[in-house]
Amino acid sequence: MTFSERKESSKEKNLQSNSCKDCSRRDFLKLFPLLAGTALCMHAQQSEASEPTKTKARIVIAGAGAAGLAAAAQLAKRLDGAEIVLCDARKEHYYQPGFTLVAAGLKPPGYTVSATADYIPPGVKWIPESIVEFDPAGNRVVTDKGQIVRYDFLIVATGLKLDFAGITGMDPALIGKNGLGCVYAGPDAAYATWKAISDFADKGGVGLFGRPKTEMKCAGAPIKHTFITDDHLRRRGNRGKAEIIYAAHNKTLFSIPIVSEKVRMLYEDRGVDIRHEHVLTAIDPARRRATFATPTGNAEIGYDFINVIPPMRAPDVVRKSPLAWRDGPFAADGWMEVDKGTLRHKRFANVFGVGDVAGVPKGKTAASVKWQVPVAVDHLVATIAGTTPELIYTGYTSCPLITRLGRAMLVEFDYKDNLVPSFPGVIAPLEELWITWVMKTIALKPTYIAMLRGKA
């Protein structure tokens, strides 16, 4: 290896114990520029005021989703002369937080779709091919067309895999039919889910919601859809005709205890029947029956509408590569073995993992991407420049948890399960507010797009 990564990585380990002021949650203010006067102009943590670092390094970014594009934009700004290559076969870019609004009947599917090409920064090369092999020992990746791409640094941002096969009987082609919904499966699936929800809101019956046992992106989304469906039923005067069941995979409703308790109270208020320790294992779409694994054996529940959220795992190509965790809680699903503060791979110092694929606690949201990418980029650039990296990721993530149409709670938290409100005393984290809904509907997408362009 031509770079002094290894030397740097030991420096980083020392740094990691220091909490990083620059990663302060208050920087998140800038996510909502409409709302916070001058605070909204808080700039990101990138140390980009300085001159771009001159280098001839070859950097490969695997995946051109939220994290990959944001990383490409920031690297293009901070490096001069680097060869930056993005690999991703997908030509469309999905603004996934918008799937929730599509499946709520508020936005058309097109609201979430744009072209990847629109966000490729000048000077960055895009190879529209999937990576089928990571060879971190050989510093190279292989694409599905057989192309071998060598690198000095690798950023893995492949997102995650929705493992539909993990639920017996589940077929994504059936989404929208027979009361089968799945908000996660893409823009069209989200829209088909809305049709199924709307049909359910007209007729009533049993609505079945829940979440998988695995790590998942936006852990608030299953809860949001329970509330949204409840609200649609009420608005149509049919709540009395419906029973809503939420199947929680464990004894809580959310990984942050204080949020879990708040959701429990709201569920009680809305008449949602909670079934703890129910993990969806199979569905029979024709008979509309779902099977759950419970501590006392299998339980079958009949439904008129179900929002299936499949188990989520690292994409197979990562899972089966040397990049995956080999032991511990993230090993089974093959999440990438990265340091949770620096996002640098624990065994391959020239490799970073950002976004959903990273094997770190919590943080599978676009808001996490917003704070992870500058950290990984800072460490990568510091390695090239031979300087000391400044940033550490504290686990910050956020979720505008919709509790009814028109209101949401702005839940922000970190690795330590602390609530870290960006607007303490103004926007209470556990309060159902219109202002949070306003953020979700009009401020989040432009901020996300600005992030892809490296401008936020």
Added chain:
Amino acid sequence: MKALDPMVFYAVLVEMMGPWLFWSLILLTAFGLGTFAWVIFREKGLSSRRLVRCELIGVAGGFGALWLMAYVTVSGFTDAGGPVDWLLIGLIWGGGLVGTTILSYASFGLRDRFRWQKRIRTDEKTWPGG
């Protein structure tokens, strides 16, 4: 490393509105403020009759701003859930009110000025020997 960066604010607003709408609004604001100042300067003060008329239009503008916000956020004001929501509603209404008042004051001021100049020109033409 935290620093105030208006460019972030700018980037997000441009993404939100698109460059055409964003720059049209900036131009409209500049036009409104500039003309308002010019009218006050030329008339050597505020015309209280015109101001009252424009404030009434401004009240409607405030409600217009609220309607627009409800439209783009697919929600309504019955959704307000806490004090900060009422504050936001007040700010939106106030913004609409002030903006519409200034714009209409500037527009009426311009119109009155043109009428006045036209009358002078007509008077000059009809002046004996003119």
